[in-house]
Amino acid sequence: MKYYLYVFAIFCSSVIYAQDCNSILLGEIVDFHDNSPLSDATITITGKNISTVSKENGKFNFKNLCDGVLELEISHPECTTKFVVVTVNGDTYSEIRLEHHLEELEEVKVVGNVPKNTNSGQENALSQKDLERNSGNSLGDALKKISGVSTLNTGGNIVKPVIQGLNGSRILILNNNVRMQDMEWGEEHAPNVDVNANQNISVIKGAAAIEYGGDAIGGVIVLEPLPVIRTDSLFGKTQLNLFSNGRGGNITSSITKSFDSGLYIKAQGSYKRLGDLEAPDYLLSNTGIKESGFSLNIGKRDFVQGWEGYYSYFNSEIGILRASHIGNIDDLILSINNQTPSIVNDFTYNIVQPNQEVTHHLAKLNYYRRFEGFGKWTVQYDFQKNRRYEYDIRVGDDVDKASLDLQLTTHSVLSNLKFDAKQGLDIKAGVMGRFQSNFANPDTGVRRLIPDYDKYDFGLFAIGSYELNTDWTLDAGARYDFSRIDAKKFYRESRWEERGYNIDFADIVLEDLGTQLLTNPVFDYHNFSGTAGFHYEINDKDHLRFNYAFSQRAPNPSELFSDGLHHSAARIELGDLRIKSEASSKLSASLERNTSKWGYTLAPYLNSINDFILLEPTGVEFTIRGAFPVWSYRQTNAVLLGVDASVYNNWSSHIRTDHKFAWVKGTDKETDIPLINIPAANFTNSITYTNPKWNNFLVSLESQYVFEQTRYPLNIEVFSPQQQENVILDINTPPDAYHLLSLNTEASFTLKNTNDLTVGLSAANLLNTKYRDYLNRQRYFVDDMGRNISLRLIFNY
Amino acid sequence: MTIMKSNKTLKTVLALSLMASVLTSCSSDDNAPEAVDEEEVITTMKIALVGEGGETASLQSQDLDGDGPNPPVITVDNLSANTTYTGSIEVLNETETPAEDITVEVKEESDEHQFFFTVSGSITSTSYGDTDEDGNPLGLSFTLLTGDAGEGTLQITLRHEPTKPNDGSLVDAGGETDIAQTFTVTVE
Numbered sequence: 001m002k003y004y005l006y007v008f009a010i011f012c013s014s015v016i017y018a019q020d021c022n023s024i025l026l027g028e029i030v031d032f033h034d035n036s037p038l039s040d041a042t043i044t045i046t047g048k049n050i051s052t053v054s055k056e057n058g059k060f061n062f063k064n065l066c067d068g069v070l071e072l073e074i075s076h077p078e079c080t081t082k083f084v085v086v087t088v089n090g091d092t093y094s095e096i097r098l099e100h101h102l103e104e105l106e107e108v109k110v111v112g113n114v115p116k117n118t119n120s121g122q123e124n125a126l127s128q129k130d131l132e133r134n135s136g137n138s139l140g141d142a143l144k145k146i147s148g149v150s151t152l153n154t155g156g157n158i159v160k161p162v163i164q165g166l167n168g169s170r171i172l173i174l175n176n177n178v179r180m181q182d183m184e185w186g187e188e189h190a191p192n193v194d195v196n197a198n199q200n201i202s203v204i205k206g207a208a209a210i211e212y213g214g215d216a217i218g219g220v221i222v223l224e225p226l227p228v229i230r231t232d233s234l235f236g237k238t239q240l241n242l243f244s245n246g247r248g249g250n251i252t253s254s255i256t257k258s259f260d261s262g263l264y265i266k267a268q269g270s271y272k273r274l275g276d277l278e279a280p281d282y283l284l285s286n287t288g289i290k291e292s293g294f295s296l297n298i299g300k301r302d303f304v305q306g307w308e309g310y311y312s313y314f315n316s317e318i319g320i321l322r323a324s325h326i327g328n329i330d331d332l333i334l335s336i337n338n339q340t341p342s343i344v345n346d347f348t349y350n351i352v353q354p355n356q357e358v359t360h361h362l363a364k365l366n367y368y369r370r371f372e373g374f375g376k377w378t379v380q381y382d383f384q385k386n387r388r389y390e391y392d393i394r395v396g397d398d399v400d401k402a403s404l405d406l407q408l409t410t411h412s413v414l415s416n417l418k419f420d421a422k423q424g425l426d427i428k429a430g431v432m433g434r435f436q437s438n439f440a441n442p443d444t445g446v447r448r449l450i451p452d453y454d455k456y457d458f459g460l461f462a463i464g465s466y467e468l469n470t471d472w473t474l475d476a477g478a479r480y481d482f483s484r485i486d487a488k489k490f491y492r493e494s495r496w497e498e499r500g501y502n503i504d505f506a507d508i509v510l511e512d513l514g515t516q517l518l519t520n521p522v523f524d525y526h527n528f529s530g531t532a533g534f535h536y537e538i539n540d541k542d543h544l545r546f547n548y549a550f551s552q553r554a555p556n557p558s559e560l561f562s563d564g565l566h567h568s569a570a571r572i573e574l575g576d577l578r579i580k581s582e583a584s585s586k587l588s589a590s591l592e593r594n595t596s597k598w599g600y601t602l603a604p605y606l607n608s609i610n611d612f613i614l615l616e617p618t619g620v621e622f623t624i625r626g627a628f629p630v631w632s633y634r635q636t637n638a639v640l641l642g643v644d645a646s647v648y649n650n651w652s653s654h655i656r657t658d659h660k661f662a663w664v665k666g667t668d669k670e671t672d673i674p675l676i677n678i679p680a681a682n683f684t685n686s687i688t689y690t691n692p693k694w695n696n697f698l699v700s701l702e703s704q705y706v707f708e709q710t711r712y713p714l715n716i717e718v719f720s721p722q723q724q725e726n727v728i729l730d731i732n733t734p735p736d737a738y739h740l741l742s743l744n745t746e747a748s749f750t751l752k753n754t755n756d757l758t759v760g761l762s763a764a765n766l767l768n769t770k771y772r773d774y775l776n777r778q779r780y781f782v783d784d785m786g787r788n789i790s791l792r793l794i795f796n797y
Numbered sequence: 798m799t800i801m802k803s804n805k806t807l808k809t810v811l812a813l814s815l816m817a818s819v820l821t822s823c824s825s826d827d828n829a830p831e832a833v834d835e836e837e838v839i840t841t842m843k844i845a846l847v848g849e850g851g852e853t854a855s856l857q858s859q860d861l862d863g864d865g866p867n868p869p870v871i872t873v874d875n876l877s878a879n880t881t882y883t884g885s886i887e888v889l890n891e892t893e894t895p896a897e898d899i900t901v902e903v904k905e906e907s908d909e910h911q912f913f914f915t916v917s918g919s920i921t922s923t924s925y926g927d928t929d930e931d932g933n934p935l936g937l938s939f940t941l942l943t944g945d946a947g948e949g950t951l952q953i954t955l956r957h958e959p960t961k962p963n964d965g966s967l968v969d970a971g972g973e974t975d976i977a978q979t980f981t982v983t984v985e
Contacts, residue, residue: 327957327974334968342971393958393973398837442831452830488830498866513832515861515892565864572864622868624839624860626977721979722915722952722967 021066024091029058029074036596041074069373069421071303072096087423117222119465119475120533120547121208122148122590122603122644126201132794133744133762136241136250136272139173139195143221146203147660148603148644150679153776154188156246156277156785157289157318158356161191162775164205164605165640165664165678166218169556173221174212176297176310178364178382181410181436183450185558187615187777191221192314192360192386194293196239196252196270198223205644206586206605207529207551211416211428211463214479214529215553217584217609225297228256228264238795245764245788246274246288247347262306266297275349276319280768280786285345286319286352305369314360319351324781325393326570328626329729330722332780336730341782353391353399361385375419375427384410398445405441406450410434424467432459438557447564449573450557451489458482463531476532483525483554489561490516505577521560525581527552541599543592548585555579559613559633572621574632582635584609598649605642612638612668616676617731620718627721629729637669640678654691660684665711674711676732680774681707695747696755702742709734709774735779738771740764746792758794763787834892838863839899841889842953842976846874846882846941854882856951858978861891875983878919878946883926884939886912888955888976903937903955910975912936913954913967919984920949933961943984952979 029038037058044051045062054060065088072084074096086094117123124146126134134142140151140159152160152167160167173180173191175198182192195201204220212220236255243249250272258264272291277284292315299308323341326332335342366380390404416430434457440448463477488510496502496517511518533547562575590603618632642664650656661683666675688700718729746760768787772779840863844856854876860869876882890897903910907929914923914936926938936955943949959972 325973327972328977330967330977331974394837440830442833445833445835445837447833447835448830490830490832492862492865494862494865494867510829516832518829518832621864621866623864624842624858624869624976624978626974628864721977722954724950724952724979 021064023065023067023088025062025065025070025086025088026091026093027054027060027062027072027086027096028094029054029060029096043072043074045070069423085420085423087421117202117204117211117220118208118533118547119473119535120545121531121549122205122545122547122588122605123208124148124203124205128199131195131199131201132239132758132792133760135196135239135252135792136243136790137195139191139193139201139221139223142195142201143203147601147646147684148205148642148662148664149203150662150682150775152187152677153773153778155284155287155321155324155776155778157274157287158188158190158320160184160187160189161203161221162679163203163219163221164607164642164644165666165675166607167677168218169559170216170218170553171221172213172216172219173223175223175312175362176225176364177366177380178310178362178384179213179412180362181384181408182358182360182386183388183406183408185556188320188356189358189388190316190318192316192358193223194252194270194291194295194312194314196254197225197268197293197295197312197314199226200224205603206547206588206607207549207584208531208533208547208588210461210477210479210529210531210549210551211430214459214461214481214527214551217551217553217582217586217607225266228258228266228299228301230260230262230301231258232260233258236797238797239792241790241792243274243788243790245785246277248272248274248288248349249790250291262301264297264299264301267295269294273349276345276347278786279783280770281783282341282344283347284321284782284785285341285343286322286355288319288349288351289316290318290351291316303370305367307365307367309363309365311363312361314362315358317351317357318355320354320356321778321782322352322354324778325354328570328623328628329620329718330626330720332570332629332731333720333727333729336780353393355391357389357391359385359387373421375417375421377415377417379415380413382410382412382414384408386410392446402441402444403446404449405444407439407441408436409439410436425464426466427462427464429462430460432457432461434458447490447492449562449564449566451487451561453485453487453557453561455486456482456484471537473535474532475534477530479529481525481527481529481552481554483527484522485554485557485560486522487520487557487561489519489521491519491563492516495563499574499576501577521577523560523577525554527554527581541593541595543594544589545592546587546589548587550583550585552581552583554581555613559615562633565628570628571617572628572630573615574630576633579613579633579635580611582609582611582613596650598647600647601645603644605640605644607640609638609640611635612675614638614668614676616713617716617729619716620729622721627718629716629718629731636671638666638675639669640664640666640675654689656688656690658684658686658688667711668713673713676713677775678709678711680709680734680737683707695749696758697745697747699745700743702744704740704742706738706740706771706773708737712774731780734774735772738769738773740769740771741766751795752797756796758792760792760794761790762792763789835863835890837899837902838890838892839888839955839976840891841896842955842978843887843889844884844953844980845887846876846884848877848880848882850880852877852880856980856982858976858980859891863892869978871978871980873980873982875985876920876943876949878943878984880943882941882943884923884941886937886939886953900937903935907935908933908961909958910935911956911959911961911963911970911972912939913956913965913970914939914941915952915954915967916941916949918949919944919947920951920982923951929961931961934965946985947983949982949984950979951982952977954978 041054138159140161143149150162238253252270254268256266270293277287295312322343364382368378386408389402392403412434419427436455459481461479465475529551531549536544562573586607588605646660663681666678683705686702744762748755748758841859846854854874858869888899921944925934955976956972959970963970
């Protein structure tokens, strides 16, 4: 075991105090999870070229140090590098906690993960093992491992993460410190990120991390690359996954070169291809996926200063279930009643209409510099370009033409200052400026669903955390965001009048084109957010966190401007120009125990959202093509109450069980009706056997029980032109509860280096159970995916 | 030395941020976007009926705002009792000027289209008067029979990519609905 410890002394510039260089730093390195001492760590002070090794009891010391601030860097081939700042003032004692990944390899995973982004918020991270097991899946699927995270699906490949009942624009995705701008407003728009590009993935449930944005009412997903160790090395990793369901697979490879000087370069690429997926009884025609990603990091990291350049490219082409493309309300009624897909073709890898193709470019440049006795200044510029094509089934000359063609371009500049010179007190303040432009290509020949717009954002924040004593840490923060959206939108005159805009918004009409009006809506939003909380270490094993977060979110373009038939969903979606910001007040707590024997997390929350924006079926409109369900956005006061719980127990050194439960209840307070699309309660239990002596052999069986959602809004009654009478449109009724089993086994082998090859075999939906999930938008048409056997090979070099 | 180097880096970063802000101010333009006139939209279905004695009647459904809030405007003539009518269907996109004749497209892709007729009351039956290139029914021409005087309904559905051949029912045909319109007619 080898830990590197960089200690930097920042000298007091004042001449009044003489340098006292007789101080002793006594340190102790302990495991984060169970406080056991970690021995044999090498600790080095760079610049001074002094190093030491921690003893059996985890202790180490440096003598003859000058008083001042030191930064300690701790790293290990199987540990995440850690930087700790300590102030040496006379003889000083410092306890350093490391996340010990070795333990993880031997004992699978400790449930309580290391919170990094907030002190008092509910936060969970995915382990490397979880990520490896989900390398061929979407980000949403990988995050489902975390209790309280579920997904909103459009089939098996379009997966949006849902955190404690909330999704879409309420979830902020931070990709390598860049806030993703990828049209997250649509229900069939999945995050454009490759899970393989970033190896540290954590979820903050709620808006506690206001540094990243004030509008994350649902939560923040933080994706970061593994820190690069400052040493001369070259290493890489390649993973291949093969899947029986979809008859395809993916391959991902990364290579990192680092130098003693702190310079590093890392390249990573992924490719994925799946054909039509299968439900237990039939093929899901046109559900293939083709995905490719590439990323490059180049940077130099030093204590005093550093910089990084990052570029990532992501492209995905996803087929939309052929049977989900329907004509009108009668087709929908027919599909719901039939319970079998109307179109099933032979297996193919080809993706045809309806489908979507999205490309996302992300580039960033950042620079930081530390100032002696003060802190760290960071500045960052990032650029994103998101191009989305949606193809529909069209006729004549337009067969191959996209029905939707949007290009979203975003530039952001961030700058922040972190004051960490005083031990125990961290203050960070920053500013953000952003310009975004959306272009909706008129060549589609289809009226724009989202208009052309320019958006300007400006944000200011300050956060702080203070270690009151060894047991109590307090944190607080405040943020202000200004947002202006300036759109150019065409309205049909009939819609303009039906919405009453001719009365309320007569002054924004630029031009009357006969049947259409060109309008220029410009809206400004001033949003405030704030958070406060504490982290109390009851004892070595037990922790209590409590957080209050207030956050406001401005409406997204879809909520404001949607107007017209969404062909892929066969529904008319109507936004409202009158929609204002929604405001959430969330109380969350978490009680945790972590020991090597057992542990638990109990995390209840209450989220009260004023002016909550929701989209729900409200009626029907008639056209020559028949009648269509109308989904309208409206605002109400809502409350979400829930709890996430998890327990683990090591029955012996080989056998471990994990138990997770999540439940959330969402209610429209004004009408006392349940909120739509709230995930059903779910209960997951798994048992794992590991034996390090048998090539790190691991086998685990997992049972996932998803309850039936019994709280849902009423179905609507519509007139069916075909049946010439009013019928109930069974659009809200959730499907039955279901139970899925999955099996996972893996072992590692030695080719050139110790355990450099890992082989895993898994089976999801082991019993090929037929089921439908409430949060899958294709549940009206088909069953969910059947059994999926996968093989993975992971090679480290 | 290091200070000089860091100053250089600092300058680079500042220059880049400046570039970014210039870039952003350039990309905002005040040009009005181009209006989109919907293509391949069917706004109008005209049914011309010619009776045995040469008397004519027409049925029409016109929905000029497409998926806008206004329902289609339906106009119907009264039909004569116990008469055999020869019918023909014309489909138009009237959002364009001159109106685009979608009937041509339906004819060209006849194997991918089919009209379906459902009758009740005083309209007693319909039968196909034409076929597609594979010899399956199409429905641009048809025959309609009226019974005794009274109320009757005629429901006309145009399906795109139905299963062909089919048993004549909408359920068996599947596909997507391009037109679905019901006419309530007085037979006198």
